[in-house]
Amino acid sequence: MPSLVSKISNLFFSGGSSFVVGISIGTSSIKIVELGRKGKSWKLVHFGIVQLPEDVIVNREIINPVVVSNSIKTLINQIKLKTKFVCTSISGTSIMIKRMSLEIKNAKEIQDQIFWEAEQYLPFDVSEVVMDYQVLSRAKDGKTEVILVAAKRAVLESYISCVEDAGLKVKIIDTDFFALQNLYEANYPPSQSEAVAIVDIGSSSMKIVVVSGGVPVFTKDCSIGGNNLTSEIQKNLGLSYVDAETLKISGGPDGKIPSEISDLMGIISENFISEIKKSLDFYSASASSAPVSYVLLCGGSSKIPGLSKSVEDSLNLPTQLINPFNAISYDPSVFNQEYLSNIAPIAAVPIGLALRVGAE
Ligand SMILES: Nc1ncnc2c1ncn2[C@@H]1O[C@H](COP(=O)(O)OP(=O)(O)OP(=O)(O)O)[C@@H](O)[C@H]1O
Ligand SMILES: [Mg+2]
The missing domain is CATH 3.30.420.40 (ATPase, nucleotide binding domain)
Known part of the structure; x- marks a missing residue:
């Protein structure tokens, strides 16, 4: 799926890191998950959550960035991550996701054509957005199906700043929707x-x-x-x-x-x-x-x-x-069954985000 930011060169990741981290900055709390590679699959290494006071995030926009980055700092001080490269996400009215069917005339200009066509759907001014897309299919008649994601640059940057002010590096910014899809595909046939x-x-x-x-x-x-x-x-x-x-x-x-x-x-x-x-x-x-x-x-x-x-x-x-733990293993002496069922619903997005780093 398209990601809004994939700004750190893969050169940093020699053959893919063994540890991946997802951070979900929700309105009520921040959740963090670290997974470790176990053969071809993943194992839960850390889960952490910190509650946010009311009105720190309103309409999914960060109103009080200091509280958000301090909360992330608190979390990472507690759990000692093995990598500082993370994937986080945004959601809400500052993003737009759209499937489009286009007649691509010149494969070299595909990006220009998609972004040009996308402008007419954007609920924001094009100068204020970051866009990415993924081609879903190409038919023989020249019709190309793409999925486009656009986000308000200012909102995106405020999420990145909060994570980076806490000492982490944002490798990918995703959307909650794609994180959910990732989680589902990793755990269900x-x-x-x-x-x-x-x-x-x-x-x-x-x-x-x-x-x-x-x-x-x-x-x-x-x-x-x-x-x-x-x-x-x-x-x-x-x-x-x-x-x-x-x-x-x-x-x-x-x-x-x-x-x-x-x-x-x-x-x-x-x-x-x-x-x-x-x-x-x-x-x-x-x-x-x-x-x-x-x-x-x-x-x-x-x-x-x-x-x-x-x-x-x-x-x-x-x-x-x-159930995020259909395919993601865990050490039962560290995470007991009751704890896991308690965190499963809120761990879905951050696990989906962590898996996204693993797929890069
Ligand atoms: N046992 C429970 N019964 C009912 N509601 C619960 C329970 N546990 C948590 N909640 C509610 O779940 C919500 C928090 O869920 P979650 O962490 O998924 O939200 P968020 O990611 O912070 O928010 P958003 O995604 O909307 O920005 C809160 O409203 C909380 O009161
Ligand atoms: Mg949420």
């Missing part, structure tokens, strides 16, 4: 005839990517997430953001989720499901690709009790939480 919908429900966003035949055939970034539930809890129970988060995740003193909160979870889950349904209906009405045959959920909010079952019942599609 390939299928040409099926499409899968991967849904990442975070704190401020829900990202949906439909993958079919190795191509992200549909992407959608919706501005709803776990924060909507937290603010409902705050409003209904008169709590601070931090107390509402704690009650939502850990329950009351007895460890149980109070019934008012379960009710609010039910309402918010319905909102998530109706957005997923709308997106998948749109996909099936407009796409020529295979119909979606199952759904994989990830992101912290996919842990809302009963959500996976409700998605399955409402969409009438088999639905599961994604």
Whole structure:
């Protein structure tokens, strides 16, 4: 898949590094994953997470870069990475992903032609963006299918600065969608005839990517997430953001989720499901690709009790939480099963990012 930045020469990587690192800077927390090469596959070496205070990232733009880079520093001081080259990602309205079908007249000018055609779709001024593309297929009649990704340069640079101010080097900037696709392809058997919908429900966003035949055939970034539930809890129970988060995740003193909160979870889950349904209906009405045959959920909010079952019942599609550890091994004496299932949904994006470095 195209990456927005691949700015460090591969000369630095003699035959591919044995360790790869992915960092996901989310609205509620920063997650970091280090994988080590184990034969032809990968093994989990480190996972780390640090929570971010409210309003440090708003609409997926970094409002307080000092807090973000200090948080990354805190994380890397704790886990002592074996490499400082990393892949990170951006998402939200500062990026645009578009599939285009073009008649390429002169193979040498393919990039110019793609970027020139892309300008008409860009929601931003062309001088403010960074673009990359990948050719998906070339038909005999000259039609070339490409996938284009464009991002606002200023947003991209703010993510790079935060990571580099913490002492790391950004090798690749990817999008959360491609990280999810990477993770899926590494862990699930390939299928040409099926499409899968991967849904990442975070704190401020829900990202949906439909993958079919190795191509992200549909992407959608919706501005709803776990924060909507937290603010409902705050409003209904008169709590601070931090107390509402704690009650939502850990329950009351007895460890149980109070019934008012379960009710609010039910309402918010319905909102998530109706957005997923709308997106998948749109996909099936407009796409020529295979119909979606199952759904994989990830992101912290996919842990809302009963959500996976409700998605399955409402969409009438088999639905599961994604398992990043189908193909990625781990040492059970370092990471126990309970810890792994707890981190699996939030480790999906950073593992997908780390795998991206490994694929370079
Ligand atoms: N056990 C749980 N039950 C319900 N919600 C949970 C649970 N654990 C975490 N969450 C919610 O998951 C969200 C964090 O998920 P995640 O780390 O995937 O988001 P993010 O990457 O920070 O956000 P985004 O991708 O939207 O920028 C928070 O809203 C948090 O309250
Ligand atoms: Mg996220």
